[in-house]
Amino acid sequence: MTDQFEPTIIGFTCNWCSYRAADLAGTARIKYPPNVRLIRLMCSGRLDPTFVFKALASGADGVMITGCHPGECHYIEQNYKALRRFHLMRRTLQGFGLEPTRVRLVWASAAEGAKFASEVASFVEEIRSLGPLHWGKNNGKDDVQSPTQQSKPEIAEVPA
Amino acid sequence: MTPNAKPKFAMYWAASCGGCEIAVLNIHEKILEVDANFDIVFWPVAMDAKYKDVEAMEDGSILLTLFNGGIRNDENEHIAKLLRRKSKILVAFGSCANEGCIPGLANLSDSRELVYTAYNTITTDNPHQIYPMTSYDVPEGEIHIPTILPVLKTLNQVVDVDYYMPGCPPESKQIAAVIDLVISVLEGKAELPPKGSVIGAGNSTVCDECKRIRNIKSIKSFERIWGIAPDSSLCLLEQGIPCNGPATRSGCDARCPAAGAQCIGCYGPAEDVEDYGARLISSFASVIDSNDPEEIDKILDGLVDPTGQFYRFNLAGSLLKAGVPAWKKEKA
Amino acid sequence: MAQRITIDPITRLEGHGKIEIFLNEEGDVANTYFQIPELRGFERFCVGRPVEEMPLLTNRICGVCPEAHHMAAAKAADAVYHIDPPRTAKLLRELLYSAFYVTDHTTHFYALGGPDFVLGPDAPVAERNILGVIHKVGLEIGGKVIQARKYGHNVVEIIGGRKVHPCTSIPGGLTKGITEEQRKEIEEMGKWAIEFAQFSLKLFNDIVLGNKAYVDLILGDIYTHRTYYMGLVDENNKTNFYDGKVRVVDPDGKEFIKYLPKDYAEHIAEHVEPWTYLKFPYLKKIGWKGFVDGKDSGIYMATPLSRLNASDGMATPRAQEEYERFYSTLGGKPVHQRLATHWARLIELLYAAERWVELATDPEVTSANFHAIPTEKPTEGVGIVEAPRGTLTHHYVTDERGVITKVNLVVGTTNNYAPMSMSINKAARSLIKKGTMVTEGMLNMVEMAFRAYDPCFGCATHSLPGQMPLQVTIHDSQGNPLKVLRQYC
Numbered sequence: 001m002t003d004q005f006e007p008t009i010i011g012f013t014c015n016w017c018s019y020r021a022a023d024l025a026g027t028a029r030i031k032y033p034p035n036v037r038l039i040r041l042m043c044s045g046r047l048d049p050t051f052v053f054k055a056l057a058s059g060a061d062g063v064m065i066t067g068c069h070p071g072e073c074h075y076i077e078q079n080y081k082a083l084r085r086f087h088l089m090r091r092t093l094q095g096f097g098l099e100p101t102r103v104r105l106v107w108a109s110a111a112e113g114a115k116f117a118s119e120v121a122s123f124v125e126e127i128r129s130l131g132p133l134h135w136g137k138n139n140g141k142d143d144v145q146s147p148t149q150q151s152k153p154e155i156a157e158v159p160a
Numbered sequence: 161m162t163p164n165a166k167p168k169f170a171m172y173w174a175a176s177c178g179g180c181e182i183a184v185l186n187i188h189e190k191i192l193e194v195d196a197n198f199d200i201v202f203w204p205v206a207m208d209a210k211y212k213d214v215e216a217m218e219d220g221s222i223l224l225t226l227f228n229g230g231i232r233n234d235e236n237e238h239i240a241k242l243l244r245r246k247s248k249i250l251v252a253f254g255s256c257a258n259e260g261c262i263p264g265l266a267n268l269s270d271s272r273e274l275v276y277t278a279y280n281t282i283t284t285d286n287p288h289q290i291y292p293m294t295s296y297d298v299p300e301g302e303i304h305i306p307t308i309l310p311v312l313k314t315l316n317q318v319v320d321v322d323y324y325m326p327g328c329p330p331e332s333k334q335i336a337a338v339i340d341l342v343i344s345v346l347e348g349k350a351e352l353p354p355k356g357s358v359i360g361a362g363n364s365t366v367c368d369e370c371k372r373i374r375n376i377k378s379i380k381s382f383e384r385i386w387g388i389a390p391d392s393s394l395c396l397l398e399q400g401i402p403c404n405g406p407a408t409r410s411g412c413d414a415r416c417p418a419a420g421a422q423c424i425g426c427y428g429p430a431e432d433v434e435d436y437g438a439r440l441i442s443s444f445a446s447v448i449d450s451n452d453p454e455e456i457d458k459i460l461d462g463l464v465d466p467t468g469q470f471y472r473f474n475l476a477g478s479l480l481k482a483g484v485p486a487w488k489k490e491k492a
Numbered sequence: 493m494a495q496r497i498t499i500d501p502i503t504r505l506e507g508h509g510k511i512e513i514f515l516n517e518e519g520d521v522a523n524t525y526f527q528i529p530e531l532r533g534f535e536r537f538c539v540g541r542p543v544e545e546m547p548l549l550t551n552r553i554c555g556v557c558p559e560a561h562h563m564a565a566a567k568a569a570d571a572v573y574h575i576d577p578p579r580t581a582k583l584l585r586e587l588l589y590s591a592f593y594v595t596d597h598t599t600h601f602y603a604l605g606g607p608d609f610v611l612g613p614d615a616p617v618a619e620r621n622i623l624g625v626i627h628k629v630g631l632e633i634g635g636k637v638i639q640a641r642k643y644g645h646n647v648v649e650i651i652g653g654r655k656v657h658p659c660t661s662i663p664g665g666l667t668k669g670i671t672e673e674q675r676k677e678i679e680e681m682g683k684w685a686i687e688f689a690q691f692s693l694k695l696f697n698d699i700v701l702g703n704k705a706y707v708d709l710i711l712g713d714i715y716t717h718r719t720y721y722m723g724l725v726d727e728n729n730k731t732n733f734y735d736g737k738v739r740v741v742d743p744d745g746k747e748f749i750k751y752l753p754k755d756y757a758e759h760i761a762e763h764v765e766p767w768t769y770l771k772f773p774y775l776k777k778i779g780w781k782g783f784v785d786g787k788d789s790g791i792y793m794a795t796p797l798s799r800l801n802a803s804d805g806m807a808t809p810r811a812q813e814e815y816e817r818f819y820s821t822l823g824g825k826p827v828h829q830r831l832a833t834h835w836a837r838l839i840e841l842l843y844a845a846e847r848w849v850e851l852a853t854d855p856e857v858t859s860a861n862f863h864a865i866p867t868e869k870p871t872e873g874v875g876i877v878e879a880p881r882g883t884l885t886h887h888y889v890t891d892e893r894g895v896i897t898k899v900n901l902v903v904g905t906t907n908n909y910a911p912m913s914m915s916i917n918k919a920a921r922s923l924i925k926k927g928t929m930v931t932e933g934m935l936n937m938v939e940m941a942f943r944a945y946d947p948c949f950g951c952a953t954h955s956l957p958g959q960m961p962l963q964v965t966i967h968d969s970q971g972n973p974l975k976v977l978r979q980y981c
Contacts, residue, residue: 048439050435050442052438053479054479057481083451083453084445084446084448084456085441085442087445087460088463091460091463091466091467092470092471095466095467095468095483095540096484097484097485098483136480136487173508175530177555178555179552179554179556182556182599182656183555183656185641186641186642186656188638188642192626192631200623204501204503205504205505206504206604206622207617207621208621209617210500210501211500232531233530235530261552262549268537269533271533273536277533277536278535278536281535281762282757282900283756283760283900285761290766291764291766293767298525301512303767305527305769308531328552329656384542384544385544385662385667386573386662386664386865386866392668415649416659419652419653419660419668420668421653424545464894464895465541465545
């Protein structure tokens with residue numbers, strides 16, 4: 001059991017393709033790191049950016065969004081909405097000082113269990129190298145000393 | 161203590177701009193009704209009561225306090241807690257108290273960096289690198305200025321708030337309506353809404369109040385408002401001008417779009433919107449007319465400041481509250 | 493044991509401040525410190541924003557004078573894009589601005605500074621405010637004050653989109669024009685405003701100038717300082733609030749410098765003290781000599797009084813008459829008595845109303861040519877207007893997309909921070925002496941020293957230092973720093 005940082009990652013997976021890919025990885029006994037907590041959406045187009053922000057604000061170090069390949073969306077075109085939201089969200093998060101690689105979008109079909117597993121593995125390593133996010137851990141909480149709340153300094157005597 | 165003493169009223173500004181005070185004065189003649197129905201005990205813009213006078217009041221003795229301005233320093237926080245103790249009903253009045261408003265944008269930076277910017281501008285004469293100190297010894301004694309907090313906070317992040325009245329500032333028409341409601345309640349003719357309600361605003365979005373014609377939006381490019389001559393009868397977002405109407409609460413009569421300017425979102429999130437910026441990201445992304453990643457990127461390049469666009473007023477009150485630089489200090 | 497009196501917060505102004513008065517063992521004033529406790533950080537957090545948002549963002553520096561920031565920002569943004577807006581846009585902007593001046597000066601005289609005169613400096617606290625004024629002068633006059641503000645804000649709304657925080661100025665002009673119907677409405681309201689301004693001057697004459705105690709107060713030494721005076725002037729050296737060159741005259745009234753907005757940084761610098769969050773501007777060519785009066789001190793004032801001192805007259809007839817009466821009554825130019833600022837403010841109120849009607853009757857004001865699309869690459873620009881409280885400078889640098897990379901703001905009230913500190917110091921020393929009992933009314937008279945300047949500390953405190961390094965500076969008896977000890981955290 002190493003002391004290394006274990007990222008916490010939330011994965012929003014679409015029911016029809018990527019969730020089944022995750023299942024397939026499981027039944028094919030393809031190992032992938034347990035750091036990802038999967039949340040199943042009916043479609044990647046259901047992904048509300050609020051989910052991503054909430055995940056980050058609540059302690060996730062990274063967020064993965066997976067959906068069907070473009071052109072293969074079970075609901076025809078909604079994964080394109082996810083694509084556009086993902087791009088806009090990433091640009092916005094950059095303005096917050098967040099590394100763009102902390103949020104990843106992956107297309108995986110139901111047959112691509114191995115791909116799913118390898119994406120998860122590489123994402124975990126990516127986040128591990130970026131380090132923990134700890135969003136807002138120092139964020140205005142009382143236990144963090146604002147550097148201005150200092151006791152008065154000693155005045156050194158200036159030699160004559 | 162006269163048995164018919166008028167109920168007490170107070171209005172205070174924390175880290176604010178004074179616009180809320182002016183909006184209240186802009187109820188014009190109605191200010192006389194406020195005077196007739198209330199005993200105004202603390203209102204620094206207009207009258208001379210001091211902090212010590214508030215401290216001397218009995219807890220809960222002020223019936224209604226309108227608190228505007230964000231919590232930027234420890235004095236703001238102290239007075240917020242003081243007024244919470246002294247007031248029966250505390251209203252977060254205006255965008256700053258509700259969600260941080262524009263000064264909340266400071267939360268994208270390390271607050272220490274801000275000293276270097278302000279005290280090293282092109283006109284600042286500071287060769288000895290002097291910076292303000294919260295506690296300083298002058299020859300006569302020790303004098304103090306408040307400590308700036310690491311992030312700007314909203315009112316309900318420091319005290320319990322009874323009602324929320326959004327807007328930057330709240331429109332005077334809405335303020336007048338709320339005053340009418342309060343006076344009716346005092347006269348026993350109406351009931352206060354449930355605690356925690358948003359008052360003085362609508363339940364829908366600015367788009368609902370906007371008179372411009374809306375068709376199906378399909379945006380091929382985002383435009384700068386000065387860069388085109390927009391059609392004054394058509395939806396601005398449809399013409400590529402980034403307008404925040406879709407996620408912004410109604411109540412303002414959509415004045416800015418009526419005047420040819422995009423909605424910048426000063427009335428805060430619409431009903432049931434958990435994160436204002438997220439909602440806008442969703443709606444803007446939905447109406448972009450492209451499925452090709454490269455083209456999408458090019459269209460998005462037209463939005464030169466997405467973080468500011470989506471969190472202009474709402475940053476401090478959003479889910480994320482602040483950017484990484486604001487709270488991630490380098491360990492010494 | 494030496495005593496200490498704290499006035500916290502100061503009241504009947506815009507913004508936050510406190511005054512510390514230290515008494516020595518005898519009971520005389522040892523020193524005073526006028527501290528500004530607030531900061532928000534506009535110069536930092538506006539970086540990264542598109543320059544066309546600056547008229548909207550900087551509105552929120554001050555909700556009492558957002559129109560001033562809106563206009564300075566609009567002009568700076570025009571300068572960034574190297575574009576000269578069409579004449580109609582400039583007419584409309586100045587028209588909005590003149591109407592705003594009427595509301596703002598009215599608010600100050602009747603609600604902020606005026607109560608000290610109408611009710612008396614030591615009237616009971618509960619009465620010494622706008623409502624007390626209305627109770628005393630009567631509902632009819634109260635109604636006029638309310639109407640003046642209402643009309644002015646109506647014009648701001650018609651041209652600017654909203655009553656508070658206007659939204660229609662963009663690089664190259666405006667987002668909308670006005671119809672003939674609106675123009676007529678604006679003209680009618682303006683004519684009423686002229687009458688109201690004349691009424692206010694008469695009221696001042698009767699209530700203030702007709703009261704010997706007040707006249708003595710105004711002319712007395714307590715509230716008098718001899719400094720440099722700054723104001724915007726047009727090509728005839730007449731006062732203009734919206735555009736022109738910045739002119740500074742010395743304490744004897746002679747022109748010292750006159751500069752274009754783009755050259756402001758050659759002439760103005762800001763001094764720093766560690767016990768407050770606000771800086772002290774001074775004239776660079778003279779230098780910072782401390783909180784002292786006189787020709788050798790770089791301290792200057794920028795208020796209605798300064799503007800009248802710095803100009804050769806008012807550009808409209810009735811205001812010009814009042815300007816002449818002002819100086820002949822007070823013994824010539826320049827006038828140094830700070831309380832006379834209240835009178836100067838009413839003369840400006842009259843000018844603003846006359847200018848309002850002048851602009852509203854210009855044939856091009858209803859033209860549809862209210863915007864020109866900028867075509868040049870954005871770089872850098874400076875915009876200067878006269879805020880009611882002083883010369884307001886916005887300086888922006890942008891990247892090639894017009895996104896802000898650097899901001900410098902020198903704000904109206906900030907210009908006056910040193911003069912106000914000096915006025916408070918002098919008033920305190922004169923009023924609080926060994927053996928006198930310090931009353932609330934006396935402390936209010938100390939506050940009156942700053943109220944004449946109509947300060948706006950929301951404006952002044954746009955900048956944010958946040959968390960700072962610990963620092964101890966050891967000064968010699970001349971005030972020069974000898975040694976600095978630092979501790980970063």
